[in-house]
Amino acid sequence: MHRPTLTQPTQSASRIAQLFRRGDHWLWLCGGALGLTVLLITGLLLLVVANGFTYFWPYKITAVDRADGTKLMGVVTATQPAVKETPAQTQLRVGNRELNNFDFIWVPTVQLTNFHQPPDAVQIERQENGDFIGFLQRVEVKGQTVASGDAAWTKLHELQPGARALAAQAKAIQRDGIGAVNARMQRAKLRLRSAQLKAPTGAAIDPLLKASVETEVAALQSDYDKLRAVSGELVARSIEAQAVLRTIDGQEKTIPLASIVRAFRPNTMSLVEKFGHYLSRAADFVTGEPRESNTEGGVFPAIFGTVMMTLIMSVVVTPFGVIAAFYLREYAKQGLIVRLVRIAINNLAGVPSIVFGVFGLGFFVYFVGGGIDQVFFPERLPAPTFGTGGILWASLTLALLTVPVVIVATEESIAAVPRGAREGSLALGASKFQTIFNIVLPASVPGILTGVILAMARGAGEVAPLMITGVVKLAPELPLDGSYPFFHLDRKFMHLGFHIYDVGFQSPNIEAAKPMVFTTTLLLISIVVFLNLFAIGLRDRIRRKYQTGAF
Amino acid sequence: MPGREAARPAATALPPKIRVRGLDLFYGAKQALHAVALDIAEKKVTAFIGPSGCGKSTLLRCFNRMNDLVDGVRIRGEVLLGGQDIHAPNLDVIELRKRVGMVFQKSNPFPKSIYENVAYGLRVAGVSQKAALDGVVEKSLRGAALWDEVKDRLHESALGLSGGQQQRLCIARAVAVEPDVILMDEPCSALDPIATAKVEELIHELKKQFTIVIVTHNMQQAARCSDQTAFFYLGKLIEYAETRTIFMNPANAQTEAYVSGRFG
């Protein structure tokens, strides 16, 4: 008889063998990979958060003497240790772009002496030309000095709100009042042109119509002139009050109070004041309009465009994807063709997004949009209405891009609906359609929403296809506003993703724009997270409602 | 040998509710039913017994054409419901399923309220007046001996009910459309003895109104509830007779072995 004997391998060999037998090495590998991924994501978020969150903080202003006798004053933004021949350097944000031609300056640290922080150093956030850093001399109204020395600082804060209010009023008249008059004038002219187009060739158009349009245009023209006069006067009044400032090297600079967004003395601000300043700037960033070719001011139009585009996309992609998935799974005869269609759908998700952009441009913008213009807006041609990029076409392009995600998710969730539920409904005499509509669809809503969430996350972050289907650097009007017909789906729009690209890589003043890139990125991430959380919350509520049986 | 002549228990007063003749069923190439022929009496409880995989569920699902949902099923032979061929091309499957209700092994209440579960069959048939629905819901729940337990929570989710209550809800749901026949495929297999007793009691009540066909693996249950019993083995109907006869005095040796627990 043969008895199996237990061989005694060396201790370590047996241990390794045991390790492999138990699969511990796989466990370690999987754990390690997961850990690395988490680390990378955390690192990414930390980088963005750390850079994005500090953008609004009022850092202290430092004045220094240079070796050549000149003086510099600004915020120390970076230092660089000596590398081989290059000596250690210090970067200062000195502002005063219109005087210096630069905001930032690198200086070898050895040349700098006498670092100090003058308590009365003033930093001024302006409508134009970036920040001013210097000292306040006096405040003038209509050329007369009304306050100087310490009183000037108080006076500045006293007069500034009034001046800004006047400027804002002037701006409102220019944008809303004059804008509306312009739009009406445009419409009157279009009426004439459309009558011209409809009239048989050669025939003169109705003189009555022509006369009425002409009187209307004349009336509007006089309205326009009046509004111009009013706004011009407001502007003139708003710039009556001015602050006279001095830079560290003695140049004088006059700034109208109306173009001062904020004036502050970071060297004497308490922590509470700094927080207040921080919050007020953050609020302006989220709710304000961009200034200075997007490198200053807020990003509200971009937030608005991003959210609205994502929502339009979701509204379009959801029914399309769901209907397609139901057809594929429930009605189409399963066979070679359906298999091919499925493969095509899955591959569609991997097509580079710019390809979708090109398709959107060719199909939606030129073909569909051009067709709409021919039929509905012939009087405006050759100026396109829908035949150019706009939020609708961008949203549709993204819907096309994300529809595979929704189809796949929906198909999966349909397949996961328990057979019992379906059979229970059919056995009660429900038709196939009734069963799908009453039982299968509600039960697959959580899965469908998962697909929509993924689609939204993908769509909100996509930039390339938008660049050729309707995103612009600066859109004068939002795609949703108070003027008829409220939804202006033909309008071009701004988008945070494109904004990041534009500010970071296309702006003339890249150094100044850098922190804004991170802040905008942080905002984009937050918005995507927020939209997702909203959809996840919705899904969980529905899931709780439709949880399937105890068995 | 069961062939084209009907297997039929001795005395049935009424004409048969369901009449099966020479029924062959194939899942693809695999034959699951071989020349089954039997008559099911009206307003009686007929039990199908037999070892697992012998085709009880398959036959049951023929009666309301649930097998239509399975890909690659082929059926030969005829099934008459009240004299009408259920495979006739002009027959409306939806109408058939309204006349032949079904209760499944796994209770499958819809993820809706108790009320909506019971009203479902009527709603899909186009009834929407609240008064009519209310009446039917109450009557069906009483009929399924569930009313007293759920009358205060009609609009809560049916998924909050216990397993036994869920199964009785499924019975109420089937009863609500007033079918002629109720098919039950192992309705108690997931229930505890007390819930099982309740369902069995219910079956007794229901047979006054409905023709019931029940599949069960529980010999005592078949003996307690049914009037007739059919024994299947490997897709063939082996013996079909009065329940008493099947259990006390079976004609076939295999039947005897099965009911006495010696194989299966």
Ligand SMILES: Nc1ncnc2c1ncn2[C@@H]1O[C@H](COP(=O)(O)OP(=O)(O)OP(=O)(O)O)[C@@H](O)[C@H]1O
């Ligand atoms: N959808 C299907 N496709 C292929 N074969 C099937 C299918 N359903 C059932 N069968 C086969 O048909 C035969 C009969 O199955 P059926 O479900 O009717 O048995 P059963 O008597 O109800 O068994 P159980 O007591 O376990 O429920 C079995 O061999 C089974 O494998």
Ligand SMILES: [Mg+2]
């Ligand atoms: Mg079965």
